[in-house]
Amino acid sequence: MSFRFAQPQPRRRPSLTPMIDVVFLLLVFFMLAARFGQEGALDLRIAGAATSEWQGPPRLVRIAAEGLFINGQPTTPSALEQSLSRLTETTSDPILIRADEGVGLQRLLDVMAGLEAAGFANLVLVAP
Template sequence: MTAAMLSSRPRIKRPSRPRAKIGLTPLIDVIFILLIFFMLATRFDVWQALDVGAGKAAHAESDIRPLHLIVKGEGRYELGGETLEAAGVTARLAAALREEDRPVFVEPGEGAAFAALIEAADMARAAGATKLAFVDKAAAP
């Protein structure tokens, strides 16, 4: 075979393996979707600890009488038999706690929402209460 014959011979080109290409467009889409999800699902509230006293099985008699703050529905509260609006609770509690450091019992009344109980606890803390407990007379034996 001569050189002319070898050069005129058709060469069969074998197909090379296609290179796997990773498309970045779907990856970027997924990252943006996750970013948007976490931005919408994250809450930026300021969390604070709330010390809550737990009840004990045995009762010890005490000379100090607690303040009972009863949370009623529709933004009304009862403190010492006196019905108050939300604006007057902190001032009334602060006046009662100024005389003597007494525990404050937050009690749900008829139609009280859980959020209202937490607001009542916040008002008691703002008034200067150092001892706070949630009580439920309906659940007592």
Template structure:
């Protein structure tokens, strides 16, 4: 078999990168959307500043309970009464006994409201609690 006189097809000899670029742009849009959704699920509170605060290494798998200056309780971003908060935590404890809580209290929140959160946690057998604060600039 002779290849004499056979000409190779002329044209683009590289890869078509258009589909790969489309996929990369879609991934970028996806991660930007997820990142913005994660940051918007936080209640806007002015937390206290602690000089000796430390950033915990692992805060995933923690539920967030917040109290604002008016004494309103929040589970995540959902506002609840003290009784509703207690029943919600009781339901969470049913499925898992190793519940971890982050307490976010506004600077102007009275301690009696923070104490109510701690009491509700204790009544439901939750003892792994950390407090969210801003880290000091010192």
């Protein structure tokens, strides 16, 4: 009596392709769902919402394509803080900011961030 054993089959290697696909899909999902960087928020008031009458000298900062103006007088970003400090009694006095048509949002935000860094906390955005 003779037994014949079957030829041993080579081991099948599992396919890693489906696992790699799932890992890449998870990577794409988390990259799209993640928040990169910090979101900044600006405390803005819209002109016309004030409950009291305006007091003190005018403090209008106009951001134009050709430069910055305070009450119609040209100024530079470095001299903006000094010029406004002469017009305000405290840093909580309101400062009106108006950006002309065509001025980029980033430029407006840069000027506002500079004023906030200088200590001016009461910024009011005026529509052009």
